[in-house]
Amino acid sequence: MAIKEFSFVELDNMLSKNVDDRGSISSSNAFSNIDEFIDTGNYLLNAQISGSLFGGYPNCRTIALAGETGTGKTFLALNGVRCAQAMGYHIVYCDSEAAVDAGTFKKFGCDPDKIRYQPVSTPLEFKKFVSNLLKYIDDAKKAGKAVPKIMLVLDSLGNLATTKERADAVSGSEKKDMTKAQEMRSLFRVITMDLAGAKIPFIMTAHTYASVGSFIPMDVMSGGGGPLYNASVILFLYKSGLKVANAEANKVGLTKTGIIVRSAPHKNRFARPITIRFHISFYKGMNPYVGLEQFIGWEQCGIAKGNIGDEKAFNKMTPAEQEAARKEGRVWEHNGKLMFCVLKETARNFVVKHLNDTVPAGELFTPRVLTQEVLKELDETTIKPTFQLPSIGDMFDMEGYAEDFALSTDENSETENALENTLKD
Secondary structure, eight states, X not given: OOOOOOOHHHHHHHHHHHTOTTOOOGGGOOTTOOOOEEOOSOHHHHHXXXXXXXXXXXXXXXEEEEESXXXXXXXXXXXXXXXXHHTTEEEEEEESSOOOOHHHHHHTTOOGGGEEEEEOOSHHHHHHHHHHHHHHHHHHHHTTOOOOEEEEEEEOGGGOOOHHHHHHHHHTOOOOOOOHHXXXXXXXXXXXXXXXXXXXXXXXXXXXXXOSSOSSOOEEETTTHHHHHHOSEEEEEEEEEEEOXXXXXXXXXXXXXXXXXXXXXXXXXXXXXXXXEEEEETTTBOOTTTTGGGTOXXXXXXXXXXXXXXXXXXXXXXHHHHHHHHHTXXXXXXXXXXXXXXXXXXXXXXXXXXXXXXXXXXXXXXXXXXOHHHHHHHXXXXXXXXXXXXXXXXXXXXXXXXXXXXXXXXHHHHHHHHHHHHHHO
């Protein structure tokens, strides 16, 4: 007698019906699917986080922006708020530093009428608030109501004080607080999955500090293991000053006109861990195109340092030079005239093929030059191949693997031991 089969589909249906309807066959389960990305305000930062110039913050993941004071953490968070509002999001902005207000939001181009400002002081307060936020959203969905798109921001994680710490401040106790790591882990255990299920992107800022007692000097993010293990992306931000370059800055005594931000991925589930640089001006904010200059090239998007030559100059070239220029796409016609790009690294101008003209370096970072069409071409030819993680089928190129492994083993083991010791503190 043939044994009747109990299929995996039947098992799946029974689990969904009787145990937990959030689960199902993966190909049809949208619980943790990323539906959209929210622009960060800088194209290269989008690529660092998501692998594409047109990506950014994923709509159902936790992102941590960590760094010392003055590294642009709140600036980037507020840029994200503005970009999210442009996509129809309402914002819940939890502030533990009393650092922003309605005027701050307006200065960043945000609509304060679509932002709930929420002061928070302890991990417990924040956990309670977010848990209730999620409950009210879930209740509204069950009642058949359409709920607004929400983004959650915490600025900052490192400034949350535990209940014990606040009580000790009142009593004058100097005993070491051993509860913070536990409270932080509990916080992220409670909210991370539910935020993902509700499609609420969570951006948090955090402080960094130099580790103590480890053999290898390294920066560590505040909050312990909770944010470290639950965040999908953690960026460590570092700064250096921009030199004074305008009369207005000199007039008011500024020694710097802004900061250069170095963004180093400490963890990323969406893209290769590539460090990037961009700058934030005290006068003009953050230009969305700055940082792309290192990826721009003639083959990549038809923009390169050099000059434009005419047919007369082209005819003076050798046949081999002419053939090379044609192969590289540096020869084209415009209004019936032959034009070609003469590449020159020391040139002060950039040849822009789609403009049939040259532009000075100061005009490179503009939408006139870096159009959406140019950005799409650059994204496909250079950015995605550079930043995106390969599929597993592309990872089995074994050539050189043993050598890479041997070179990295000792260094990695020391780093992992140092990190493990730090997290225990």
